[in-house]
Amino acid sequence: MADSAEPTGTPTQERVPFMQRLLDNPFLLLFIGVTIPTVLYLVWGIMELVQIPVAPR
Amino acid sequence: MATAAETFRICPTTGLKIHLSAQTLIKANAVAAVVFLLFGGLLGLSVALTRWPAVHILPANWFYLALTAHGFNVLLCWIIFFEVAILYFASAVLLNSRLAAPRAAWVAFALMVIGAVMTNVVVLQGDSSVMFTSYPPLRAQPGFYLGLILFAVGALTAVGCFFGTLVIAKEEKTYEGSVPLVTFGAITAAIIAVFTLASGAIILIPTFLWSVGLVSNIDPLMYKLVWWAMGHSSQQINVSAHVAVWYAIAAMTLGAKPISEKVSRTAFLLYILFLQLASAHHLLVEPGLSSEWKVFNTSYAMYLAVLGSMIHGMTVPGAVETAQRERGYTKGLFEWLRKAPWGNPAFAGFFLSLVLFGFLGGISGVVMGTEQINLLMHNTLYAPGHFHATVVAGTTLAFMAITYLVVPLIFQKEIMFPRMAQWQPYIFAIGIAGISVFMMGAGTLGVPRRHWDITFSDALLHYDYPPAAYLMLALNGLSAIAAALGGAMYIINVVASVSFGKSVKGAVRQAQPATPLPAAVVGQYGSVAHVRIPGTVVLVTVFLVSFVLYYFVNWKYLSEVWPMR
Numbered sequence: 001m002a003d004s005a006e007p008t009g010t011p012t013q014e015r016v017p018f019m020q021r022l023l024d025n026p027f028l029l030l031f032i033g034v035t036i037p038t039v040l041y042l043v044w045g046i047m048e049l050v051q052i053p054v055a056p057r
Numbered sequence: 058m059a060t061a062a063e064t065f066r067i068c069p070t071t072g073l074k075i076h077l078s079a080q081t082l083i084k085a086n087a088v089a090a091v092v093f094l095l096f097g098g099l100l101g102l103s104v105a106l107t108r109w110p111a112v113h114i115l116p117a118n119w120f121y122l123a124l125t126a127h128g129f130n131v132l133l134c135w136i137i138f139f140e141v142a143i144l145y146f147a148s149a150v151l152l153n154s155r156l157a158a159p160r161a162a163w164v165a166f167a168l169m170v171i172g173a174v175m176t177n178v179v180v181l182q183g184d185s186s187v188m189f190t191s192y193p194p195l196r197a198q199p200g201f202y203l204g205l206i207l208f209a210v211g212a213l214t215a216v217g218c219f220f221g222t223l224v225i226a227k228e229e230k231t232y233e234g235s236v237p238l239v240t241f242g243a244i245t246a247a248i249i250a251v252f253t254l255a256s257g258a259i260i261l262i263p264t265f266l267w268s269v270g271l272v273s274n275i276d277p278l279m280y281k282l283v284w285w286a287m288g289h290s291s292q293q294i295n296v297s298a299h300v301a302v303w304y305a306i307a308a309m310t311l312g313a314k315p316i317s318e319k320v321s322r323t324a325f326l327l328y329i330l331f332l333q334l335a336s337a338h339h340l341l342v343e344p345g346l347s348s349e350w351k352v353f354n355t356s357y358a359m360y361l362a363v364l365g366s367m368i369h370g371m372t373v374p375g376a377v378e379t380a381q382r383e384r385g386y387t388k389g390l391f392e393w394l395r396k397a398p399w400g401n402p403a404f405a406g407f408f409l410s411l412v413l414f415g416f417l418g419g420i421s422g423v424v425m426g427t428e429q430i431n432l433l434m435h436n437t438l439y440a441p442g443h444f445h446a447t448v449v450a451g452t453t454l455a456f457m458a459i460t461y462l463v464v465p466l467i468f469q470k471e472i473m474f475p476r477m478a479q480w481q482p483y484i485f486a487i488g489i490a491g492i493s494v495f496m497m498g499a500g501t502l503g504v505p506r507r508h509w510d511i512t513f514s515d516a517l518l519h520y521d522y523p524p525a526a527y528l529m530l531a532l533n534g535l536s537a538i539a540a541a542l543g544g545a546m547y548i549i550n551v552v553a554s555v556s557f558g559k560s561v562k563g564a565v566r567q568a569q570p571a572t573p574l575p576a577a578v579v580g581q582y583g584s585v586a587h588v589r590i591p592g593t594v595v596l597v598t599v600f601l602v603s604f605v606l607y608y609f610v611n612w613k614y615l616s617e618v619w620p621m622r
Contacts, residue, residue, distance in 0.1 A: 022326075026220065030220070034252045037290070040358065041334050045340075
């Protein structure tokens, strides 16, 4: 797989597709993989729970 | 500073350069995993025999103690110790790299051992039988939560060492281009592990403070929401790890390359994006959460993760078929399958894990994740039936299978009882398939999970389950005995091989092999040149038809119990 850090001026240098760059970047994947469930599962769920009114005593 | 020759050795089977510190840590984590499997497995057998009304061996207090300890030891300790070993293998070994921060990795190991022992000791004292989920207001002793927190911190440190190793390997250019597919699967598992362990810390630290009296109240529903981000996602680490193990075993036993790196990696990406959201299916009957939250997280997002699993369900056997056809097994649709190395316990365990995970765990998981038909089996024995199909038939069987490769490659010992090893995956698979099917059957008949005595023998009000439910529990008990036998065969063979087995000849050879070895593809990037998988297409079609039929059968059941005409 072509690496984006090839020497400049190489005539055969190819542009690495976006998906390939994404899949080759474990820390970007880590960011996405933690953010999505945090927002869609945890934050959204917690927001719904804190809006439940407290039962009168 | 040690020289390269002193800190690395060359594996004669795969040609991989193995960092000796990584090798020692892989051994330590794998041995710890097997010890906890032994303990947790015995507890599981006692639980299954208690559920069998005719045997019913444990009194109520011991049943709940055993159930708590069984869940903790097998769902967390066995699996996560083994996964840490896999992470070190998939990073340092497959990338020909040194392991990042071996001292930190040893601290991680020590924290995990201390945490695991602490929680076990507290549970065995008898006043922390809160089960694996430990829902408030059930309150365990503080040591229970503290042990879990130490274990999670240790595991998170180990995951940090894995990511550090990826950085070192890239910096030191120990590989070219993209990482091998097995390493990519391990990256997926590690990413899910970060979310899982962080969620565990978010909920277990306040719960620990509540147990020592520093926090006055833990909201049960808030606890359930955050806890399941750990509880279910920890099982998604397993899925990613065992799929990576499937690809590894296919490569190491048959030299099988992925049929498409792009497709397999995209399937792993679907796991990274969506698999953790499936945690929501544990809250499908909770009144405080909206249908929008439930349906989005399960019926939309989770199905995209299921799509990832179905892709692996085609690409893994497809890789095997392609490799077998290249070896000349080209007659008809299934010569490649008939003439597969069924006598090799690594291959047999892997393929049985693949089939059982897909047919039993995968299909039942989708049914449980659908809000409407989940009502049929929520909190029944169907739930443990489902996750025994995923975690035991899928993950544990796959981990057992790769052990038969790890012992000669990493421990450099021959398997001591090869005949026993040949039989072991089949006996364990029959046992665990029975456990899964019969628990799901009992659950479909309404038998609750976590119940000591469904005969209600000491209760004022009785409820009569259909006789078939009792039959299912008896068959579950018999299946547990078969699974325990298979588990014992595995543990005896592994412990004997590691302790007393003959050393593998040539394992310390220091030179790179002159010719490429078939198993070396496990550490390489690249797809096969020509894909021809007609047999796999037939198998996948059978799976899809089964899936659709079972899914709609459950909607039919629902229409019969729903009192609306």
